[in-house]
Amino acid sequence: MGLKSFIDSGQAHAKLSGTIIKIKGKPAYVFNVDRENKVHWCRLPDKADVESGAAEFDDNDERIVRPGKGQRSNKFNSETMDLSPLPLGYVNLNRPFQKGAYVVGVHRIPVRNARVGIHSGNVLFSNKEGRWNLFFTKNMEDTMMGRYPSLMDALDRAGKTGMCAFSRNFAVSNSKLYHVYYEEPVGSHMGGRLSLDPDFRYLGELLAEDL
Amino acid sequence: MLPTVSQTFGVPLVKGPMYGVEVELEGRNVPQVTKELALVGWLTKDDLSLKAGGIEFYFKGPQNLGLTEEAIRRLWKETAKFEPMYTNRTATHVHYNISDLTIDKMYDLFTINLMFEELLLSYVDEERRGNMFCLSASDADAVLYNLIKDKKDGTFKVSGMFDSYKYGNLNFAAACKYGTIEYRSLQTPKHDRVLLDWVQCIHKINEFVRDNNQPAAEYIRGASIAGPATFAKSVLGDHIKMFEANLVKDLMMRGIRNAQHVAFTELNREAILKIKPRPPRAQPNRNDPQPFMQAFIEPAPGQRVPQPVRAARGPQGEPQMRRGNQRVMWDRPAQAWVPMPEDPIRPPEEE
Numbered sequence: 001m002g003l004k005s006f007i008d009s010g011q012a013h014a015k016l017s018g019t020i021i022k023i024k025g026k027p028a029y030v031f032n033v034d035r036e037n038k039v040h041w042c043r044l045p046d047k048a049d050v051e052s053g054a055a056e057f058d059d060n061d062e063r064i065v066r067p068g069k070g071q072r073s074n075k076f077n078s079e080t081m082d083l084s085p086l087p088l089g090y091v092n093l094n095r096p097f098q099k100g101a102y103v104v105g106v107h108r109i110p111v112r113n114a115r116v117g118i119h120s121g122n123v124l125f126s127n128k129e130g131r132w133n134l135f136f137t138k139n140m141e142d143t144m145m146g147r148y149p150s151l152m153d154a155l156d157r158a159g160k161t162g163m164c165a166f167s168r169n170f171a172v173s174n175s176k177l178y179h180v181y182y183e184e185p186v187g188s189h190m191g192g193r194l195s196l197d198p199d200f201r202y203l204g205e206l207l208a209e210d211l
Numbered sequence: 212m213l214p215t216v217s218q219t220f221g222v223p224l225v226k227g228p229m230y231g232v233e234v235e236l237e238g239r240n241v242p243q244v245t246k247e248l249a250l251v252g253w254l255t256k257d258d259l260s261l262k263a264g265g266i267e268f269y270f271k272g273p274q275n276l277g278l279t280e281e282a283i284r285r286l287w288k289e290t291a292k293f294e295p296m297y298t299n300r301t302a303t304h305v306h307y308n309i310s311d312l313t314i315d316k317m318y319d320l321f322t323i324n325l326m327f328e329e330l331l332l333s334y335v336d337e338e339r340r341g342n343m344f345c346l347s348a349s350d351a352d353a354v355l356y357n358l359i360k361d362k363k364d365g366t367f368k369v370s371g372m373f374d375s376y377k378y379g380n381l382n383f384a385a386a387c388k389y390g391t392i393e394y395r396s397l398q399t400p401k402h403d404r405v406l407l408d409w410v411q412c413i414h415k416i417n418e419f420v421r422d423n424n425q426p427a428a429e430y431i432r433g434a435s436i437a438g439p440a441t442f443a444k445s446v447l448g449d450h451i452k453m454f455e456a457n458l459v460k461d462l463m464m465r466g467i468r469n470a471q472h473v474a475f476t477e478l479n480r481e482a483i484l485k486i487k488p489r490p491p492r493a494q495p496n497r498n499d500p501q502p503f504m505q506a507f508i509e510p511a512p513g514q515r516v517p518q519p520v521r522a523a524r525g526p527q528g529e530p531q532m533r534r535g536n537q538r539v540m541w542d543r544p545a546q547a548w549v550p551m552p553e554d555p556i557r558p559p560e561e562e
Contacts, residue, residue: 015343084341085350107353110346110379124353181356181472202431202471 009035019117020044020140022082027144029136030117039081044141083116086144088123089168090180092157093139102161103171105180106143118144126180143168151211152192167210179203213480214488216317217310220371221489222390224310228418229273230410231306231391234286235399237265238295252282261300273308276414280407287403299338301399302345303406307417310390314483317370317386318362318473320420322427323446324381324392325355325470326434327416329462330443332380333454334409336398345380345395348469354379358473365482392417412450419446427474431467439463 013033020027023041032040088106105126108118115122142148146168149157154166158173165171171178176185177194186203187196194211196203217224235258252274258267268286270279309317328347332340341350348354354376357368369376369383376384382393397409434442440460444451451459 085343085346088352105356107356108346108351109353110351110376112374112377116343124356126356181352181359199475202475206468 009033012039015116017115019115019119020086020136020144021117022084022086022144024080025082027086027141044136044138086118087146087168088118089143090148090165090171091139091143092148092165103163103165106140107180126183151194155189155192169206170210213313213315213483214486215311215313216386216390217491218488219314219367219483219486220387220390221492222310222386222388223491225273225308225390226311227275227308228414228421229275229308230279231270231273231308231389232279232283232406232410233267233269233304233306234406235261235265235267235301235303236290236295237261237298237301238293240293241266241290241295252278253286265301273306276410279410283403283406283410297399297401299336299398302339302395303397303399303409305394305397305410305413306385306389306391307394307413308390309386309392312421315426315478315480316420318358318478319427319430320392320417321358321370321381321383322470322474323416323420323430325473326430326463326466327443327446328381328469329466330454330459331394331412332396333458333462334412335396339396339398342396344378346378347380347396349465351379352469354381354383355469355472358383359476362473362476362478365479365486408450408453412447412453415447415450427470431471431474434463434467439467 016030016033016039018031020029022028023030023039026043028041028043030039030041034040085108088108091104091106093102093104107124107126109122109124111122148154148166148168149164151166151172154164154172157164158171163171163173163178169180171180172189172194173185175188175190177187177189177196179186179200182200185197186200187194189195194207196207215224216222252271253268254271255266255268258265261267270282274282309320312320325348329349332347339345340347354369360366361368361370367387370386371384373384373388376382378395380394380396382395385391385393394409394413397406400406430442437445438460440463443459443463447453454462
């Protein structure tokens, strides 16, 4: 199967519904593709109910209709729909996660029989108590769009919450520097100056780019 | 000494640089290939992810580089007259044998493949990049996250969980099922030359690991000292011309960024040494009396060539479901039920 075409609307529904893809330049949740090849979607909600898992949807039932008729395969409007993989990494949360964590690393798994977009079945949380409904929010959108606070803002926020990410790869706590792939700290900071431990010096170039 | 991939996962032991190739083809006439041709060395099966007429050709068993190239040339030559279609649904997967490598060498091989992954992806069609069936380590970074944990803890989450990590561009999970590393990103090319170059490129990368006894971290250091483009050229030789010269440096840098996490993680040898070696599983039953290495010998005149088992298809070539063990027969007209004539009741014979 290609990136921008499906055999029929049934396949499009199977591969897209219930997942997050990029529509009109921003992440969106697709909840249905109907028989007329219309994609029903909504933006990610501002917040999700932690207890029940229910999300507050906007009543924003926009539709995308395929541009041309008489095509053999159903080509969706590639200018508005982007089916390429969305980048993930550290997600900053508004409220404490289990065990008080405000930051969780999210990674995509190349799982078999997966759907095109991001959904609960093809992501892995660095925190074992990861729950999908917590991430189905604007916080996830910020990660996908690469919107993070600056290092100084992250340090301020880490003073209050314990930890805050300033890029999809790096986060700071009160005195330590973390990388999204490692549980242990990879360095430390003092007065806004970051330093990497000798074992993780190879991350220097990546850190310089993220700052 | 650390156990081999074969001993760790219980896969059959195959020695040396051996290959397996899967080629998907679509086209109205393609199904006739299996009926009219005896493509010695290849088996076929229906692939339901393709449109009607889609067939997957795959090797009977592992072959060396020379026989692999010969088989590819023959397949393209023999199937050309059936007018196959090269669509964005069809792909080619190449397996490289790692069953004889020790676990530390397996990780070295994974690392160097991660270094070259982004460069290799620049060779394939745009539709195959970021495709959900062959996600790169940059797109699906749980591969990197868990490879680091695997090396540190002596576990095999990535190389031991086939269904979870199968759709990576570099399918490391094939190690636990076939004792191979699988390259999934290449489309089915129109010309066999593209696939032959691809296989030779894979050969060069992996032979570099087999020929060198250095740990993977040294490859990263070597690449940073010599420069990524120079390192790529020293590994690939003339095959570096397959890629756009002005992109090699940047693409190698991106690959090295991913690979360095795995390369600089210390392998937990103690945990791996505690793993009890498994006896190799039996060779897959191909329903074929020919040994693997004789697969390319032409059958003698009149010799019966076993036909592959094919999934049920309807009259228009659409896939059909089986009802339990009973297969729906489409090629026979329905027969009206005719009651058997009852035996006439005979009077008991008089004694």
